[in-house]
Amino acid sequence: MGFWKSLFTGSDAASTPKPVQMEAIPVDKAGERSSTRIYFSTERDIDLYELEELCDAVGWSRRPLRKVKKAIQYSFLVVSMWEQRGTVKRLIGFSRATSDHAFNATIWDVVVHPDYQRKGLGKALMKQVIKKLRSEDISNITLFADPQVVEFYRGLGFMSDPEGIKGMFWYPD
Numbered sequence: 001m002g003f004w005k006s007l008f009t010g011s012d013a014a015s016t017p018k019p020v021q022m023e024a025i026p027v028d029k030a031g032e033r034s035s036t037r038i039y040f041s042t043e044r045d046i047d048l049y050e051l052e053e054l055c056d057a058v059g060w061s062r063r064p065l066r067k068v069k070k071a072i073q074y075s076f077l078v079v080s081m082w083e084q085r086g087t088v089k090r091l092i093g094f095s096r097a098t099s100d101h102a103f104n105a106t107i108w109d110v111v112v113h114p115d116y117q118r119k120g121l122g123k124a125l126m127k128q129v130i131k132k133l134r135s136e137d138i139s140n141i142t143l144f145a146d147p148q149v150v151e152f153y154r155g156l157g158f159m160s161d162p163e164g165i166k167g168m169f170w171y172p173d
């Protein structure tokens with residue numbers, strides 16, 4: 001089991017109040033101890049340029065920053081994931097959810113920096129989001145999955161077309 005996986009399994013990583021933080025002193029390949037930690041935050045004062053850099057890294061199309069700012073401001077929940085090495089912190093993951101504050105929430109913009117993918121961090125990020133939404137008594141959690149990540153979400157318990165329900169879209173001409 002990889003280091004980050006072992007960090008997020010066992011005790012429930014999503015049970016700590018916000019900002020959720022997990023301390024770790026990993027031993028690197030040379031056997032030296034380095035102080036690195038991964039932590040989650042629900043703070044919204046994210047540097048938009050850093051977020052844009054993260055989205056660029058996974059090849060997403062750029063969006064006007066004033067709109068991204070507004071989307072974050074009006075989201076019900078924002079969860080960002082950070083790596084801290086000494087005093088340097090780096091945004092390595094992001095997700096947000098919109099909601100009617102009662103029944104429904106929809107998760108958007110789930111992203112993990114390519115350098116940190118396939119280490120269990122996307123799963124940990126999603127668990128944080130789901131845990132937080134459940135703690136707000138939201139029971140209907142939806143998202144729109146790109147085709148290549150359907151299995152990632154399925155592994156977290158999401159179903160495609162439950163009972164034949166189809167997501168439908170309307171776009172301007």
Ligand SMILES: CC(C)(COP(=O)(O)OP(=O)(O)OC[C@H]1O[C@@H](n2cnc3c(N)ncnc32)[C@H](O)[C@@H]1OP(=O)(O)O)[C@@H](O)C(=O)NCCC(=O)NCCS
Nearest residue numbers: 058110111112117118119120121122123145146148151152
């Ligand atoms: C999708 C994404 C968030 C996954 O993050 P990640 O940190 O690589 O995922 P994890 O390492 O936590 O993977 C959790 C599980 O899902 C699996 N998985 C991860 N990405 C997958 C993919 N693209 N397809 C199928 N399975 C995938 C992993 O193998 C792992 O399985 P396991 O629990 O059986 O070991 C990340 O690949 C990403 O940011 N992609 C680009 C942006 C994107 O497409 N976002 C989704 C928009 S809808």
